[in-house]
Amino acid sequence: MLWKMRISLADRPGSLSVVAQRCGEAGVNIVGMQVFPGIESVTDELVVESPDGWTEDDLRALADSAGAEFIDAHRTQEGVLLDQATRHVEAARTILGDPARFPEIVARLLDAEADPIEGRPADTMDLAVGDVVVQVHRTTPFTATEHTRGASMAGLVTDVLRRDASYAARVAPDPGSARAPELVTAGFVVTAVVGAVVVGRAVLDEQAVDAARHLELEVDPGWRRQGLGTRLLKEAARVSAALGDDEMSLVTTADNRSVLPMVLGSGMRGRMKISGAELHVRVPVRDFMAVRG
Numbered sequence: 001m002l003w004k005m006r007i008s009l010a011d012r013p014g015s016l017s018v019v020a021q022r023c024g025e026a027g028v029n030i031v032g033m034q035v036f037p038g039i040e041s042v043t044d045e046l047v048v049e050s051p052d053g054w055t056e057d058d059l060r061a062l063a064d065s066a067g068a069e070f071i072d073a074h075r076t077q078e079g080v081l082l083d084q085a086t087r088h089v090e091a092a093r094t095i096l097g098d099p100a101r102f103p104e105i106v107a108r109l110l111d112a113e114a115d116p117i118e119g120r121p122a123d124t125m126d127l128a129v130g131d132v133v134v135q136v137h138r139t140t141p142f143t144a145t146e147h148t149r150g151a152s153m154a155g156l157v158t159d160v161l162r163r164d165a166s167y168a169a170r171v172a173p174d175p176g177s178a179r180a181p182e183l184v185t186a187g188f189v190v191t192a193v194v195g196a197v198v199v200g201r202a203v204l205d206e207q208a209v210d211a212a213r214h215l216e217l218e219v220d221p222g223w224r225r226q227g228l229g230t231r232l233l234k235e236a237a238r239v240s241a242a243l244g245d246d247e248m249s250l251v252t253t254a255d256n257r258s259v260l261p262m263v264l265g266s267g268m269r270g271r272m273k274i275s276g277a278e279l280h281v282r283v284p285v286r287d288f289m290a291v292r293g
Helices: 015-026 056-065 084-097 099-109 144-171 228-242 259-266
Strands: 002-010 029-037 041-049 069-075 123-129 132-138 182-186 189-194 197-204 212-219 247-253 270-275 278-284
Touching: 002 015, 002 056, 015 029, 015 041, 015 056, 029 144, 056 069, 084 099, 084 144, 099 132, 099 144, 099 259, 123 144, 132 259, 144 259, 182 228, 189 228, 197 228, 212 228, 228 247, 228 259, 259 270, 259 278
Parallel strands: 132 270, 212 247
Antiparallel strands: 002 041, 002 069, 029 041, 123 132, 182 189, 189 197, 197 212, 247 278, 270 278
């Protein structure tokens, strides 16, 4: 039976050797290990192979017998034995190719969940991608090392998306050109039209709930990845701000990879949360009129 177990040890010579000795005496084989340094203690993540029939309570008792503080243990698969540096390089390669997969990739890299964890105490890591905050959650507390790794990966995504936004700005039709969609605002609806053809639409609810107004945004497939969604989002934000709202809220499918680049490209701050099959995005608009430039 393969387990991933986290323990905390006093940062002094010989403490880990006691754990190894107790594991050997109990017939538990340590097959992988990762160390997260701290100020006065060290968190060790051990991948161990235990005798058949062992439970989390058995591993807790084993840690106690070695003078270690037991943090967490759960069953795992052989894939966790992949070299950690390799895992991070592969994650970076995936993100470079498709930065919108960042929430999914970083959650998997940190053994976390993009969904909030209900019914149990959980730790949450906030990761800033530009002005967008992405959250991941897990029951085991994140270490300082993991916070640093997550922030580094978020910085990589920020750089990639800003590079892509810069490229898109150079190749997208100029708003004043004949082939660029014109944005027409009427009440709660912003429509993007080319000639007499509608190629995009942003629709705000007529009623706000708790100073947040729901937004539905759609762009014709032939006009995607040209900055039109960002233009519609920004124009909808101006309408929402003029109505006195604090925020806009947008709900889409959890696998929609266009939302993160769209919000980041708009220059607005945002908060993203995955819940089940849905991605919830909230964008503050209160100060948008003052900075619309």
